[in-house]
Amino acid sequence: MTPVIAKTREELAAVRSGVRGTLALVPTMGALHEGHRSLLRRARREAGTVAVSIFVNPLQFGPGEDLDRYPRTFAADIEACAAEGVDIVFAPTPEIMYPGEPVVTIDPGAMGRIVEGETRPGHFAGMLTVVAKLLNLTRPDVAIFGEKDAQQLAMIRRMVADLDLPVEIIGAPTVREPDGLALSSRNRYLGEDERTTALALSRALRAGADAVADGPDAVRHAARKVLAEAEAAAPPLELDYLVLVDPATFTEVAGDHDGPAVLAVAGLVGATHLIDNVPLEFGKESLR
Numbered sequence: 389m390t391p392v393i394a395k396t397r398e399e400l401a402a403v404r405s406g407v408r409g410t411l412a413l414v415p416t417m418g419a420l421h422e423g424h425r426s427l428l429r430r431a432r433r434e435a436g437t438v439a440v441s442i443f444v445n446p447l448q449f450g451p452g453e454d455l456d457r458y459p460r461t462f463a464a465d466i467e468a469c470a471a472e473g474v475d476i477v478f479a480p481t482p483e484i485m486y487p488g489e490p491v492v493t494i495d496p497g498a499m500g501r502i503v504e505g506e507t508r509p510g511h512f513a514g515m516l517t518v519v520a521k522l523l524n525l526t527r528p529d530v531a532i533f534g535e536k537d538a539q540q541l542a543m544i545r546r547m548v549a550d551l552d553l554p555v556e557i558i559g560a561p562t563v564r565e566p567d568g569l570a571l572s573s574r575n576r577y578l579g580e581d582e583r584t585t586a587l588a589l590s591r592a593l594r595a596g597a598d599a600v601a602d603g604p605d606a607v608r609h610a611a612r613k614v615l616a617e618a619e620a621a622a623p624p625l626e627l628d629y630l631v632l633v634d635p636a637t638f639t640e641v642a643g644d645h646d647g648p649a650v651l652a653v654a655g656l657v658g659a660t661h662l663i664d665n666v667p668l669e670f671g672k673e674s675l676r
């Protein structure tokens with residue numbers, strides 16, 4: 389069945405007031421792919437009613453980023469939502485979401501200025517501000533986000549805890565192409581040779597994961613080796629960062645770290661900004 393499409397606050401409020409039982413929200417920027425669809429299926433398992441937001445949020449794009457050329461595929465997105473049994477799609481315009489330049493925004497603190505936040509200054513403030521607005525407008529019981537955007541997920545969990553927002557945040561695993569490339573709306577920008585170079589991101593993460601028994605330094609070393617080859621390739625990978633961090637704070641873990649960590653990588657291939665990560669578990673007993 390085709391979902392109900394709400395384009396304004398008033399339309400969303402009307403459909404929200406008719407929801408009985410639990411509601412799950414999946415926030416997206418559209419151009420839906422199998423990764424998004426896995427979130428929709430997870431939402432379906434979590435709640436009686438599923439809402440999806442489709443909004444390319446200008447506030448989280450910096451100058452020189454791809455806001456204007458970001459893929460917008462609304463008709464296909466609605467078909468995907470219908471196929472996954474989505475009940476409600478909220479698809480506002482920027483003018484609806486931001487009738488004026490917002491004066492009050494969410495400050496992501498120091499955590500918003502490291503790793504991806506250092507590469508994209510202002511990104512996490514813009515992202516958290518729109519997520520807070522979407523949560524307030526939709527009032528879901530649960531909201532589902534992909535682990536592919538691991539720092540985003542950690543920041544959203546932090547915001548919900550720090551501001552006592554009444555919603556449960558669920559993270560869902562990264563969906564990949566058979567050759568390892570993490571699905572991303574931005575993959576469609578890649579030419580054939582660029583895609584070959586881009587594969588180094590997931591290859592580096594796998595190499596790192598394979599070294600987990602030898603500890604954090606071995607993981608960093610194994611991943612760096614793969615990335616160095618891609619930096620020398622044509623077209624080259626322009627590495628933004630490779631970090632091995634605490635999943636909750638995104639600060640680097642020590643060489644004797646025990647417990648969960650995230651190996652996260654990002655870089656430019658041509659003009660395309662790609663990110664990826666893998667969750668890891670270090671155990672002291674497995675250190676040689």
Ligand SMILES: Nc1ncnc2c1ncn2[C@@H]1O[C@H](COP(=O)(O)OP(=O)(O)OP(=O)(O)O)[C@@H](O)[C@H]1O
Binds near residue numbers: 571573
């Ligand atoms: N491969 C994936 N597997 C699982 N979830 C994903 C995947 N890609 C994106 N998501 C999640 O889907 C939600 C919407 O993300 P978004 O619309 O930005 O898609 P995207 O493909 O990540 O686009 P972009 O290229 O801008 O990073 C986010 O919670 C994101 O983490």
Ligand SMILES: CC(C)(CO)[C@@H](O)C(=O)[O-]
Binds near residue numbers: 515519
């Ligand atoms: C969470 C989100 C929809 C906010 O614009 C966006 O950052 C995304 O698609 O991951």
Ligand code: BAL
Binds near residue numbers: 448537540
């Ligand atoms: N997938 C996170 C949204 C962004 O890149 O702006």
